[in-house]
Amino acid sequence: MKTDRRSATDTTSSPFGASAAAPAALERAKAVSRRSFLTYAGLGAAGLAGVSAIAACSSDSSSSASGATTSGATASYGDISLQLSWIKNIEFSGEFMADSKGYYTKAGFNKVTLVTGPVDSADALVAAGTVTVGLSAPDATARVITEQGAPLKIIGSTYQKNPFCVLSLEEGKPIRTPADLKGKTIGVQTGTNQTIFAGFLKANNIDPKDLKQVATGYEPTDLTAKKIDGYIAYLTNEPILVKGEGFTPVTLSFADNGLPLTAETFTVTDDTLKNKRDMLKAFLKAEIQGWNDAIADGGPAASAELAVNTYGKDKGLKVDEQTLEATEQVKLISTADTKANGIFTLTDDLQANIIKALGVIGITIKGSDLFDLTLLDEVYKENPDLKKG
Known part of the structure; x- marks a missing residue:
């Protein structure tokens, strides 16, 4: 099924027509560059009635974690599935560690x-x-x-x-502050990234008319070709590629500038939360x-080896790049709060800030309608002893 983001194997050029002679690292980016951090894609129109079609599309890209066997271990919860938000790369290093x-x-x-992505909506599949x-x-x-009445809850967040x-x-034309966006040409991927960028502008009281937005693809070739001044990216991915x-x-973080949303959150149904608490724990x-x-x-480094040689061995990943991305993502996962409370936790203040950002x-x-951190x-x-985050 076609989604609003470039698929992991799509090497179509961006709307500006990137040169076929693009540098090697940026060519690799076409295979591994991160898509929109939002996994929600047009469900307002499709509705949950389209879930079966979404499921049919995602089933072709499913694969099972092998799971290291433990002598004497007695399985009491059977088989479960975790929908990943993207291809099997370093972003899921914790899952690779847990499995291996x-x-x-x-x-x-x-x-x-571990069901590989991307999918239109992990939430709809849940x-x-x-x-x-x-x-x-x-x-x-x-x-x-809010739009479909789905009985879902977030029970934790990998990225803080x-x-x-x-x-x-x-x-080129470095953009260090929100004010620097004025007068610049920004490449924004068509779809949900446009919505989140509009929210970022609103959070910083910037009139969209004060800058130019153009459609771009999911690799930064337009930026390195100086066709645009700024590019919507992931801190853990494209900056490393262009540096290479x-x-x-130069990066301008959304989370540090008015839009403190988290990412890679664990979503379950209310029914699972109520009736299978021990399993979820x-x-x-x-x-x-x-x-x-x-x-x-x-x-x-260990995670990068697993991503490249085991779980994402067919994705054309590179150990050095995956190691750098894994190192960068630690900064998004481990904070003063998680060191005190444990990874995946969300403080009351952070939950409140997320609700404000959503507004x-x-x-x-309401926060109580979105989060349940009791597990x-x-x-x-x-x-x-698990509080090491």
Whole structure:
């Protein structure tokens, strides 16, 4: 099924017609460059009635985590599935660690299937019962709840900060502050990125008429070709790619400038939350163990080897690039709050700021209708040694 973002194997040029002689690293970016951080794509029109079609599209790209076996382990929760928001790359290093080190098996699962993305909406697949847990984002989940009445909750968040940014070049017209956007030409990917960028402008009291927005693709060739001044990117991806081509990246973080949304949130149905709490707690414990390993000293390098040589071995990934991206994403996962409370947790203040940010982009929802962090509270109370974040 066609989505609003470039698929992992699509090498179509951007609307500006990127040169076929693009540098090697940027050619690789066509395969691994991150898509819109929003996983919600046009469900307002399609509705949950289209979930079966979405599921049919995603099923072709599903694959199962092998799960290291543990002698004597008794599986009590059977098989579950986790919908990833993108292709199997370093972004899911915690899941790769949890699987390869047998944490899922020790937690009582026969198998945790890591369903590869991208998909139109992980939230819709969760609501339909196609997958057990989905990796999404607060804005995506909130839209499905408010527009479709889907009974969903966010039970944790891998990223404490969303990685969205405006990427510019020191060699061009660097954009260091929101005010620097005025008079610039910004490349924005068609679809949900336009919505989130509009929210970013609104949060910073910038009139869209004060800058020029043009359609661009999901690789930064238009930026490096100096056809645009700024490019909507992921802090953990495209800045590393352009630096590898000899440019000096300048980034303007959305999370640090008025739009403090998180990302890679765990979404489940209210029914699962109510009736399968022990299963979800076991899953979260295994996830925490995997991510603690992924962000520990040596974790990024070990995770990169797993992403390149095992889980994403058919994606054309490079160990050096994946290691750099893994190192950068630690900054988005590990904060003073997670070191005190444990990874995946969201403080009351952060939850309140997310709700305010959602209001800026036109989504009105109560925190109690979007978040339920009680499972994490119980996991950390029962396993205080897991608080390493």
